[in-house]
Amino acid sequence: METITHQHHADAHRDDTAAKIGMWLFIFTEILLFGGLFIVYSVYRHMNPVAFHLAHEELSITMGFINTIILLVSSATVAISISALQKNDRKLTMLMLGITLLLALTFLVNKYFEWGGKFEHGMYPGSELMKNLSNGDMLFFSLYFFMTGLHGVHIIVGMVLLGITLYKVKTGAVNSGKYALLENSGLYWHLVDLIWIFLFPLFYLIH
Amino acid sequence: MTDFNHTNREPNFLEYKGKYKGILGWITSTDHKRIGLLYFYSMMFFFLAGVVMGLLMKYELISPGEQIMGAQTYNGLFTLHGLTMIFLFVIPGVAAVFGNFFLPILIGAKDVSFPRLNLMSWYLYIIGAIIVLISQFIGDGPPDTGWTFYAPYSLKTNTNVVAAVTGAFILGFSSILTGLNFIVTMHRLRAPGMGWLRMPLFGWALYGTGWIQLLATPVVGITFLMVIAERLLGIGFFDPAIGGDPILYQHLFWIYSHPAVYIMILPAMGAITEIIPTFARKTIFGYTAIVISSMAIAFVGYFVWGHHMFTSGMSSTSRWVFSLLTFLVAIPSAIKVFNWTATLYKSSINLQTPFYWAIAFVFVFMIGGFSGLVLGSLATDIHVHDTAFVVAHFHYIVFGGTGFAFFGALHYWFPKMFARVYNFKVANTGLIIFFIGFNMLYFPMFYLGLLGMPRRYYDYLPMFHSANILSTVGSWIMATGLLIIIINLIRARKGSGKEVDDPWDGKTLEWTIPSPPIVENFEEIPEVKHGPYEY
Numbered sequence: 001m002e003t004i005t006h007q008h009h010a011d012a013h014r015d016d017t018a019a020k021i022g023m024w025l026f027i028f029t030e031i032l033l034f035g036g037l038f039i040v041y042s043v044y045r046h047m048n049p050v051a052f053h054l055a056h057e058e059l060s061i062t063m064g065f066i067n068t069i070i071l072l073v074s075s076a077t078v079a080i081s082i083s084a085l086q087k088n089d090r091k092l093t094m095l096m097l098g099i100t101l102l103l104a105l106t107f108l109v110n111k112y113f114e115w116g117g118k119f120e121h122g123m124y125p126g127s128e129l130m131k132n133l134s135n136g137d138m139l140f141f142s143l144y145f146f147m148t149g150l151h152g153v154h155i156i157v158g159m160v161l162l163g164i165t166l167y168k169v170k171t172g173a174v175n176s177g178k179y180a181l182l183e184n185s186g187l188y189w190h191l192v193d194l195i196w197i198f199l200f201p202l203f204y205l206i207h
Numbered sequence: 208m209t210d211f212n213h214t215n216r217e218p219n220f221l222e223y224k225g226k227y228k229g230i231l232g233w234i235t236s237t238d239h240k241r242i243g244l245l246y247f248y249s250m251m252f253f254f255l256a257g258v259v260m261g262l263l264m265k266y267e268l269i270s271p272g273e274q275i276m277g278a279q280t281y282n283g284l285f286t287l288h289g290l291t292m293i294f295l296f297v298i299p300g301v302a303a304v305f306g307n308f309f310l311p312i313l314i315g316a317k318d319v320s321f322p323r324l325n326l327m328s329w330y331l332y333i334i335g336a337i338i339v340l341i342s343q344f345i346g347d348g349p350p351d352t353g354w355t356f357y358a359p360y361s362l363k364t365n366t367n368v369v370a371a372v373t374g375a376f377i378l379g380f381s382s383i384l385t386g387l388n389f390i391v392t393m394h395r396l397r398a399p400g401m402g403w404l405r406m407p408l409f410g411w412a413l414y415g416t417g418w419i420q421l422l423a424t425p426v427v428g429i430t431f432l433m434v435i436a437e438r439l440l441g442i443g444f445f446d447p448a449i450g451g452d453p454i455l456y457q458h459l460f461w462i463y464s465h466p467a468v469y470i471m472i473l474p475a476m477g478a479i480t481e482i483i484p485t486f487a488r489k490t491i492f493g494y495t496a497i498v499i500s501s502m503a504i505a506f507v508g509y510f511v512w513g514h515h516m517f518t519s520g521m522s523s524t525s526r527w528v529f530s531l532l533t534f535l536v537a538i539p540s541a542i543k544v545f546n547w548t549a550t551l552y553k554s555s556i557n558l559q560t561p562f563y564w565a566i567a568f569v570f571v572f573m574i575g576g577f578s579g580l581v582l583g584s585l586a587t588d589i590h591v592h593d594t595a596f597v598v599a600h601f602h603y604i605v606f607g608g609t610g611f612a613f614f615g616a617l618h619y620w621f622p623k624m625f626a627r628v629y630n631f632k633v634a635n636t637g638l639i640i641f642f643i644g645f646n647m648l649y650f651p652m653f654y655l656g657l658l659g660m661p662r663r664y665y666d667y668l669p670m671f672h673s674a675n676i677l678s679t680v681g682s683w684i685m686a687t688g689l690l691i692i693i694i695n696l697i698r699a700r701k702g703s704g705k706e707v708d709d710p711w712d713g714k715t716l717e718w719t720i721p722s723p724p725i726v727e728n729f730e731e732i733p734e735v736k737h738g739p740y741e742y
Contacts, residue, residue: 021390032426033428034429039455048450136450138443139449142443144443146433192631
């Protein structure tokens with residue numbers, strides 16, 4: 001009898017639907033991860049409505065708005081890349097993924113300047129300034145750094161996923177007949193986008 | 208019984224040789240059966256370590272005053288005992304070991320949907336476990352917060368909370384990925400003809416469990432991350448000194464940790480549901496009711512977390528709502544007990560070791576369940592909150608429920624996993640001693656709790672002395688029983704028992720294949736034409 005290798009055992013069964021269900025389930029998990037933070041945010045905002053309102057004025061709506069537009073466009077480019085690959089247009093797929101990655105990078109650069117501005121004013125987690133803030137301000141900025149920071153980590157993870165996908169499209173491992181990875185990376189990217197859609201109004205636009 | 212001519216068979220998963228030999232062949236294997244056993248051996252190690260810690264604590268409590276350890280050591284020990292038993296044994300528990308090993312076989316599949324992810328879950332489990340253990344030795348001493356890491360103490364203690372919480376976070380990841388894997392597997396890989404309502408009930412239990420793992424674990428994950436951020440960066444979330452709300456921490460913690468109780472108990476109930484029809488030689492009573500009750504437990508179990516906080520400060524409206532929901536969640540559990548006993552009615556019972564375990568499970572689980580109602584009702588909870596009563600209650604559920612089911616499942620499936628039977632007489636003797644010891648250990652704690660003995664103290668007033676002696680002696684008897692059980696199984700594993708394919712004449716799919724199963728479980732994927740328990 002021929003020896004069966006474990007590799008064979010693992011890969012013999014390719015199931016794109018399973019991969020997609022798996023990704024959706026993972027997205028549910030991610031939503032609840034941020035869900036915990038949204039609960040904390042709601043409770044503390046309810047407890048400190050005035051402080052939250054005043055603290056949010058320290059944030060630049062323009063920066064937040066630009067980043068929102070960047071992420072929305074990047075969601076569109078990812079969606080286009082999937083349609084392009086389904087139509088077997090590899091070049092367009094790669095172009096669109098490249099643009100998505102570029103937009104993601106721009107988002108992070110913006111974030112860097114935004115955070116950097118705060119840091120320059122001595123406003124960062126653990127700083128003397130932050131320790132001396134009033135309770136409501138402290139909670140607002142703790143949540144701000146924590147939630148946008150965690151979101152930033154998700155942006156980086158999404159970029160890694162999209163980067164791997166781009167490489168695999170290039171080598172042909174992801175192609176018009178086998179694009180579950182692209183779809184899943186795209187789904188993940190939409191999630192990252194969606195979370196920002198909630199973060200933006202909660203931190204930048206509140207009244 | 209089947210003829211044992213191994214030359215005609217494909218290699219079984221135990222003797223199969225892949226790219227690597229020896230231990231490497233195991234820790235690089237994506238075979239769900241090997242991963243199940245990896246979990247099994249690592250979990251038994253942690254379980255026994257947890258037992259030793261428990262014995263030490265019971266010894267400390269044999270009489271008032273300091274016996275073998277002071278307050279700080281005792282605090283560290285109950286924290287580590289809780290962390291080990293909860294996060295490293297009962298939460299992965301029955302699902303990680305027997306779910307991994309048997310779920311694909313029960314539904315007629317060759318493996319889970321994502322075998323490599325499955326192996327990764329085990330690695331995450333081990334990494335998390337190592338970090339929890341490291342927390343004992345580095346920094347300013349072992350964490351002393353209890354496994355609950357309640358704020359603000361967990362933010363203020365000098366002990367090494369960050370490492371322990373990081374470990375728990377990683378263990379949560381492992382749990383989420385296992386749940387995800389099982390859910391997808393059940394959606395995609397059921398054998399042809401196996402509709403949802405022909406799936407063995409252990410599968411259904413794991414399905415409900417998987418959803419809890421997915422939807423509850425991330426909440427505690429983020430909470431632990433916030434604790435880490437608060438400790439490392441000094442940003443405020445839960446410390447009242449900087450505006451945080453420690454009650455909010457408790458809410459977030461129990462939003463996961465109460466459903467986690469169902470992560471522990473649902474697969475255990477599932478395993479019992481497999482054992483009972485096999486030995487009653489009769490189809491399960493109320494298949495659909497059990498399916499619905501599994502899903503109902505998973506669902507309602509989400510909304511009862513507040514009953515851990517009746518004395519923490521909540522509005523009276525939320526208290527009675529949580530109390531009501533707590534009573535509601537008892538109903539589906541009771542439905543299962545009725546179904547198990549109704550299955551036995553007019554059956555021809557085959558009295559064997561796994562069946563004894565199942566019956567012992569029902570007995571202790573019911574004591575645990577009823578005492579849970581005492582804690583779920585507002586007035587009585589105020590009296591027994593944070594007393595030994597609570598400790599007795601959750602040991603009856605977690606150890607008496609999940610632990611008994613774990614050993615029941617082990618005795619049930621052992622012949623399938625290793626193709627050996629163990630010595631039944633020794634196994635039964637071990638069980639009886641274990642059962643007596645268990646009840647002697649935990650039952651007096653109900654009494655102590657009612658008298659008002661608080662939990663988590665290394666010392667107590669002389670009025671609690673006699674019941675504590677009983678409890679400590681019980682712990683020795685239980686440990687003796689456990690030792691007998693384990694040695695008996697090790698001897699069987701080493702090959703003293705006779706080789707068998709199926710000593711119980713079971714009807715679910717795992718009993719249709721040779722023992723130990725071949726690498727791909729089935730030479731040909733079976734076609735399912737009827738429900739799982741056709742006797």
